[in-house]
Amino acid sequence: MSNEPIRKTEVSCLGERIRAAAPKLAALTDQEKSRVLLAGAREMLAASEEILAANREDLERGRKKGLNAGLLDRLALTPARLKAMAEGIRQVAELPDPVGEIISRTARPNGLVIEKVRVPFGIVGMIYEARPNVTADAFALCLRTGNAVMLRGGSDALQSNQAIVESLRRGVASCGLPEDVLVLVTDPSHESTREMMRLSGVLDLLIPRGGAGLIRSVLENSTVPVIETGTGNCFVYVDDTADIEMAVRILENAKCQRTSVCNAAESLLVHRDVAAAFLPKALAMLEKNGILVHGDEYTMSLSPAVVPATEEDWGREYLDREISARVIGSLGEAIEHINRYHTRHSDAIVTGTPENGERFLREVDAACVYVNASTRFTDGFEFGFGAELGISTQKLHARGPMGLEALTTYKYRITGDGQVRG
Amino acid sequence: MSNEPIRKTEVSCLGERIRAAAPKLAALTDQEKSRVLLAGAREMLAASEEILAANREDLERGRKKGLNAGLLDRLALTPARLKAMAEGIRQVAELPDPVGEIISRTARPNGLVIEKVRVPFGIVGMIYEARPNVTADAFALCLRTGNAVMLRGGSDALQSNQAIVESLRRGVASCGLPEDVLVLVTDPSHESTREMMRLSGVLDLLIPRGGAGLIRSVLENSTVPVIETGTGNCFVYVDDTADIEMAVRILENAKCQRTSVCNAAESLLVHRDVAAAFLPKALAMLEKNGILVHGDEYTMSLSPAVVPATEEDWGREYLDREISARVIGSLGEAIEHINRYHTRHSDAIVTGTPENGERFLREVDAACVYVNASTRFTDGFEFGFGAELGISTQKLHARGPMGLEALTTYKYRITGDGQVRG
Numbered sequence: 001m002s003n004e005p006i007r008k009t010e011v012s013c014l015g016e017r018i019r020a021a022a023p024k025l026a027a028l029t030d031q032e033k034s035r036v037l038l039a040g041a042r043e044m045l046a047a048s049e050e051i052l053a054a055n056r057e058d059l060e061r062g063r064k065k066g067l068n069a070g071l072l073d074r075l076a077l078t079p080a081r082l083k084a085m086a087e088g089i090r091q092v093a094e095l096p097d098p099v100g101e102i103i104s105r106t107a108r109p110n111g112l113v114i115e116k117v118r119v120p121f122g123i124v125g126m127i128y129e130a131r132p133n134v135t136a137d138a139f140a141l142c143l144r145t146g147n148a149v150m151l152r153g154g155s156d157a158l159q160s161n162q163a164i165v166e167s168l169r170r171g172v173a174s175c176g177l178p179e180d181v182l183v184l185v186t187d188p189s190h191e192s193t194r195e196m197m198r199l200s201g202v203l204d205l206l207i208p209r210g211g212a213g214l215i216r217s218v219l220e221n222s223t224v225p226v227i228e229t230g231t232g233n234c235f236v237y238v239d240d241t242a243d244i245e246m247a248v249r250i251l252e253n254a255k256c257q258r259t260s261v262c263n264a265a266e267s268l269l270v271h272r273d274v275a276a277a278f279l280p281k282a283l284a285m286l287e288k289n290g291i292l293v294h295g296d297e298y299t300m301s302l303s304p305a306v307v308p309a310t311e312e313d314w315g316r317e318y319l320d321r322e323i324s325a326r327v328i329g330s331l332g333e334a335i336e337h338i339n340r341y342h343t344r345h346s347d348a349i350v351t352g353t354p355e356n357g358e359r360f361l362r363e364v365d366a367a368c369v370y371v372n373a374s375t376r377f378t379d380g381f382e383f384g385f386g387a388e389l390g391i392s393t394q395k396l397h398a399r400g401p402m403g404l405e406a407l408t409t410y411k412y413r414i415t416g417d418g419q420v421r422g
Numbered sequence: 423m424s425n426e427p428i429r430k431t432e433v434s435c436l437g438e439r440i441r442a443a444a445p446k447l448a449a450l451t452d453q454e455k456s457r458v459l460l461a462g463a464r465e466m467l468a469a470s471e472e473i474l475a476a477n478r479e480d481l482e483r484g485r486k487k488g489l490n491a492g493l494l495d496r497l498a499l500t501p502a503r504l505k506a507m508a509e510g511i512r513q514v515a516e517l518p519d520p521v522g523e524i525i526s527r528t529a530r531p532n533g534l535v536i537e538k539v540r541v542p543f544g545i546v547g548m549i550y551e552a553r554p555n556v557t558a559d560a561f562a563l564c565l566r567t568g569n570a571v572m573l574r575g576g577s578d579a580l581q582s583n584q585a586i587v588e589s590l591r592r593g594v595a596s597c598g599l600p601e602d603v604l605v606l607v608t609d610p611s612h613e614s615t616r617e618m619m620r621l622s623g624v625l626d627l628l629i630p631r632g633g634a635g636l637i638r639s640v641l642e643n644s645t646v647p648v649i650e651t652g653t654g655n656c657f658v659y660v661d662d663t664a665d666i667e668m669a670v671r672i673l674e675n676a677k678c679q680r681t682s683v684c685n686a687a688e689s690l691l692v693h694r695d696v697a698a699a700f701l702p703k704a705l706a707m708l709e710k711n712g713i714l715v716h717g718d719e720y721t722m723s724l725s726p727a728v729v730p731a732t733e734e735d736w737g738r739e740y741l742d743r744e745i746s747a748r749v750i751g752s753l754g755e756a757i758e759h760i761n762r763y764h765t766r767h768s769d770a771i772v773t774g775t776p777e778n779g780e781r782f783l784r785e786v787d788a789a790c791v792y793v794n795a796s797t798r799f800t801d802g803f804e805f806g807f808g809a810e811l812g813i814s815t816q817k818l819h820a821r822g823p824m825g826l827e828a829l830t831t832y833k834y835r836i837t838g839d840g841q842v843r844g
Binding site: 023027106108112114121122200204205219220223225226227228243246249250252253254257339357361362363365366367368369370371372373374376377378379382383384394395396397399400401409410411412413414415416417418419420421 | 445448449528530534536543544622626627641642645647648649650665668671672674675676679761779783784785787788789790791792793794795796798799800804805806816817818819821822823831832833834835836837838839840841842843
């Protein structure tokens, strides 16, 4: 052994600490885990003043740095927002615990009994942007399912996150659990994020929450299994037999209710046989809502406000008051176009022909496919999960809105009386 | 647009072709998919002579290159092996099709009906070593579940694989399906493997099958979601109340029956209170089976044949006639040791104390945990799945032996009558 001191990074130290602490959490009962969440919520509210003071410093730094109004708003905490965060933790505490469920049980001819049982992942990593509410949320969802969690929030929210995490850790400790079931990476360097993505021996799962850039970077660099969330280039297709009023209403909801969310519509396809009846009404509604339309030639011919769509527009997630629009010859063409350009998040058909609805549901390759309803319903709460960890756009493990179950895995428990393999 | 010709790689061309073909496969019924498998098996047998001739050329090249006997044996095909491969395809054709299963169905208060339905992944990539039987196996498992598959086998088996894939594609075509639901990468460069690992827009899932080096390389480089398979550093722990005869029998089966497989035992832990009674018998049995023991001091004191174990030995997957052995003070210590050094594959306790068995099942963090049975049972056929895609050692999506279900994902089908979100 050499005598040179080995410089340990923050991430590797946190990795050792969380690894030692995690088994204690996995062994808790349903009720014990609820109690930890409630204690966390209580301590967080008790620390409101420190948290708000820390947040003011983050905001001050953010303003000096020139963060835009949207980012500052997402960063800002208020007493009301803190209360909502605590309430969110309490709601998760009341959800049923998926851990321990016996998924299946088989007795084999040789007498072995094989049980497939739901268990926590173990240690979950979460990398996200400067939104301190995600910190409380991640704590609640992960600990509710018996998972220890390593957080790395955006550096613009560092002081807020430190204050929140300290308070939550006090709650954890008050239940007799090691505080290190919740750790926060404070090193703001990109190197620390990269190190976290390579922590395969420690993290069982890594979830990036944030914009497309963050998610791409995690997918590119992680050796830890990742759940990809978020990007939504969602389509609304209006079929030839659509109820025109319904189609306008669904489009308005999908595009205009909230434009910055991943389940908002970004593209409109219209069957040519209904274009003359539907598009003028749709364009009037979109204009009234201040939505810029990138359209094909036919759509442009209907209004001078429509700008030309390029090939790129079909694949764009605007997350803004913009939409692309195109007239199309058939349902089959619509399905082909959608499967080519969408992000497999949520797509809807408005149709009066049940078989067309059925074909759309079957052939469109998205996490959520809708007949005669708005894409905005793609949401854990709207699906009745009582919580939402994000919306998965990959197909491995979890797809679409993820509730608590997505934070669990399973193990096989096999009991015998001396069986050996022949 | 520039006039310069764009040089397309083989992988990107195959990607375009498989993407065009895959939806046709996903739309097939259970029976139609079975028919494709049977046609593939038939055409493969009909092409026996070409396949065996191609295999002879691979073998000849392999011998010249100096491949060792083990590799040559895994590469070699015989009429009997080809028949077994065809029989394997036929057996998969008879398994129940998991696609289409309605996993859950909820009617929401607003009238939306949300169905969670099992669907194929779409396009699966498989990277494996020079074992031509995996080619037939991957075809059967993937197509049975409606997935198109892009194969990249070891370059030493290239001609065999080309001949097998050509015959299987003839079977596919004879059912009126596009042949390109099954494609083989023939470019032997590392660059082509790397490109396949980055084919995120095309492949929905990538499964490496082979040694630890291959799997590590895929985990390091892939942007496509991966299922990690294979590495098994499996433990047998003999508790103080173990039935000695049973413990020797289980250890013999776990270590000696087949040493080159991932579910073979690689390490033995013995409670100190049973060491004097158990270890001499165990060592005699291991010696008789020609197994080299890397032991701690106590184990070494019992036989001159035992060599000293180093720290490294606890974490080693020998895949050979070797085992590490250590006496330990308590069940808790055993669990801690196992969770530190194992690969989370399969671990067993032999005990006469049910509570100790229960604690072992709960606290050992492995895909398969056993009480009083051999780790060798970790196998899709032994579990009654009727097929096996490999044994997952990750926790995302699938854990332990994977049957057909592991090759499926789900989608949410939501039907309404005009609902919009409030």
